[in-house]
Amino acid sequence: MGLNKRPITADDLKRISVVGDPQISPDGERYAYVQTHIDENEEYRSHLYIHTLGDDIPVQWTFGKVKDQSPRWSPDGSEMVFSSNRSGTSQLWIMSTSGGEARQLTTLKNGAHSPVWSPNGRYILFSTLMDPDGVPEEETKEDGSKKQKPKPLVVERLKYKSDMRGFHDEKRNHLALYDLKAQKVIQLTSGQFDHTPGSWSPDSKHVVFTANRETDEDRTLHQDLFTIDIESREVTKLTDTTGAFSLPNWSPDGQKIACFGHQYEFKGATLNQVWIIDVDTKEKTCMTLKWDVQIGDAMIGDIRSNSPNPGPVWSLEQEYIYFTASDHGNTGLYQMDMEGEITTIHEEENHVFGFTYHRNTDRFIAGISDPSNPGDFFKIRRNERGKIRLTDVNEKFLREVHLSIPEPVTTKAEDGWEIHGWIMKPADFEDGKKYPLVLEIHGGPHAMYGNTFFHELQLLAAQGYVVLYTNPRGSHGYGQTFVNACRGDYGGRDYTDLMSAVDHVLENFDCIDQERLGVTGGSYGGFMTNWIVSHTDRFKAAVTQRSISNWLSFYGVSDIGYFFTEWEIGYHLFDDPEKLWHHSPLRYVKNVNTPLLILHGEQDYRCPIEQGEQLFIALKHLEKEVKFVRFPEANHELSRSGPPTLRLERLNHICKWFKQYI
Known part of the structure; x- marks a missing residue:
């Protein structure tokens, strides 16, 4: 361990x-960004910062117990302009x-975003929830003495809930303008x-946006x-x-639009591409077909969630388009x-999580992160090598x-395929000493581990474990x-990929005690x-988080189950x-003999908590070693953006379980 560390x-x-969310100023001399932290009351706070290029230190512009974004x-x-919950x-x-x-611009009942x-300079486009064909409602203050009476939820839609939003009502995301004049x-x-806002035409007369406006939107799942025209x-x-x-994003001359997209050739596993669409003829051209790489950011981490992506960005003369892509563990x-x-x-061994041009x-x-840095901003010029560091926020x-x-x-x-991964040694590593190993498995499955900062992995290494994390088949970054x-083939070659990786490190790293293995994901x-x-006893302890245990029930209880089951397993429940x-x-x-800790959020609608309940009851009924921890007010994003107190509880439960059984 480093001196005095x-x-x-x-x-x-x-x-x-x-x-x-870096945003460069129109004159190119400074940029704004958002900085988020957890305060002393274990609440998220986000503030705006401005950094003038050439100055050493950014200046904080907003303050208080707020989320400015x-x-x-x-x-x-x-x-x-910015969005804030200060009111x-x-x-x-x-x-x-x-x-x-x-000063506050909007006072809408359902808020204003994006x-x-x-x-x-006359208008600000934004999104807000509205009743169908209704008008934006002004915000009203509820009388705290009046308790709202419960009402039944009447469900008629196929997709009536989502993990982030919860149960749907009749409100829809609509686009609105704030007329500054x-x-x-x-x-x-x-x-x-x-509707999701996109960008403005250069003449400020049109807006491009994304939506599914089909009559059977829950079945088509397309985004057009x-x-x-903002006047007509x-x-x-x-x-x-x-x-x-x-x-x-609109081209500078207003004649074309660049976007990300795909045509579901491989359902949810289809690679994103860059497309250019002619506004007049509607002809669309896929520009990146010959590059077998995922366009956009597929990196998995646990300190940032849903980082804004600018999409494909045009150069001044329209000769180039700039974008991020994920390849072999790097973005x-x-x-x-x-x-x-x-x-x-x-392109280095790191993670570009955002950019502005x-x-x-x-x-x-x-914005760039790597395994040794949660993230900072760097200046890059297109025709110059290297990057210039601008911030050091976690110094x-x-x-x-x-x-x-x-x-x-x-x-x-x-079968001979190459499987890429990483190994982290314990913080107090000593040559000649044996250490237990924890295998970490990412979600998705169509996502990617890589060269970004990952607090949970660092924590396990600090607890004295060798940490192995890999990208088995199904992961992004490899075509x-x-x-x-x-x-x-869930549980087929993807399973043997993981076991091959474990075998490989056991054979090649003498520091691992092969009798003390753990697994989590x-x-x-x-x-x-x-x-x-349920297929091997080689692990001494396991922690399963927001998991799937039963595809039969998952089909009907998950917010995505009715289509994801067919996409990933190959068939619907009734087929x-x-x-x-x-x-x-x-x-x-019945085959499970490994002590298993089950962690699940009560409000997880992606992999609902009944998946953990079924597994727990079955194991408990069989008198297996199992513990079930339920997290109230937590959805599928618990580990990344869940309530801070619960995120800490989750990490402590993981560490305690592995310490007890490995």
Whole structure:
């Protein structure tokens, strides 16, 4: 362990500042960003910072017990709009970039989110929940003495709940404008559809947005691009309901739109591509087909959740488009010309979690993390090598703690495929000493472990474990064939990939005590943990988190079960229940002899808590060693963005279980 440095702890989660959403100013001389931390009351707080390029230290612009997010510069740089919950619900606020107090723009009952300034500076596009065909309601203060009487939830939709939003009511996400001249809100879209704001046309006359406006939206699952004329409200459909398109950005000349998307060729395992759509002809061209890489950020981590992605960004003369992509455990920044040729702007063993680009100066401000740093901002020029560090937000914390730096490992699967992963040695590692090993398995399964900061992995290394984490088939980062390979075969080659990786490190690292092995994972990683302990006794302890244990019930209780089951296992419940039961760990529960800790959020609608309940009751009935920990007010995102107190409890339960049984 480093001189005068201490091991990282679970409580250090409260000492890590997380930065994101960089936004460069119109003159290119400074940028704004959001910095989030957990305060002394174990609540999330987010504030806005401004950093003038050339100055050593960024300046904090907002304060208080609030969540300030989504800073966006006015076209002339004189003002900044942002969303904030300082009035109770998230509303739009505006402040002068010369200083002074922020003032509230919207007072909508259901809040306002995701502001986008029009190029002419008159309007701010945003999203808000509205009743179908209703008008934006002004916020009203409830009388605290009046208790709301319970009402039944009447369900008619196939998709009537979602993990982040909970049970759906009749409200839908609609687009609205704040007219700065008239100082009023203007409703832009209507109907029983959800809309996601995109970008403005350069002449400020049209907005491009994403929506599924099909009459049977819950079955089609497509996301189309539309434009809307802000004067006439005429809506034009750009795509043909064959896929999922998102993050649209208008070209500088207003004639084309670039976006991310795919056409579900491999269902949920289909790689994202960059597309260009001609606004007049609606002709769409896939620009990245010859590059077998996932476009966008597929990196798994536990300190940031849903980092804003700018999508494909145009250069000034429209000769290039810039975007992030995920490849072999790294997320980098890339450039594509109009012939589809791709070159690297930044690709190192790290994680580009966000970027902003200034067209006139050809300058990028990129947010970058690696296993030794939760994340900072760096300046990158397109035609210059290297990067220039701009911030050091966790300098004090990183100076105090010892971190384990992962070593890459590559193993051969049973069928000869290469499986990529990493191993982290304990913080107090000594040559000649034996250490227990914990295998970590990521969720998704179509996601990617890689070179980013991961607090949980560092914590386990600090507890004295060798930590192994890999990308078995089904993971992003290794091409379309690889990411598609687990579909219909859950618990097959993906399972043997993981076991091959364990065998490889046991053979090649003398420091591992092969009699003291543990395993854990969440979501798909929880499913795989359940599968492992029901198919082998080689692990001394296991922790399954927000898992799947029974595909038969998952079909009907998960917010995605009615389509995800067919996408991933291959059949619906009513087509081949035996196939679903074959891939269900619950079927093999009598084989479980490994002490198992089950962690699950009460409000998890992605992998509902009944999946953990079934597993617990079966194991308890069989008198197996099992414990069940239920987390109130926690959904599927518990480990990344759940209530801070519960995140800490989760980590402590994991550490305690492994300490007891390994």
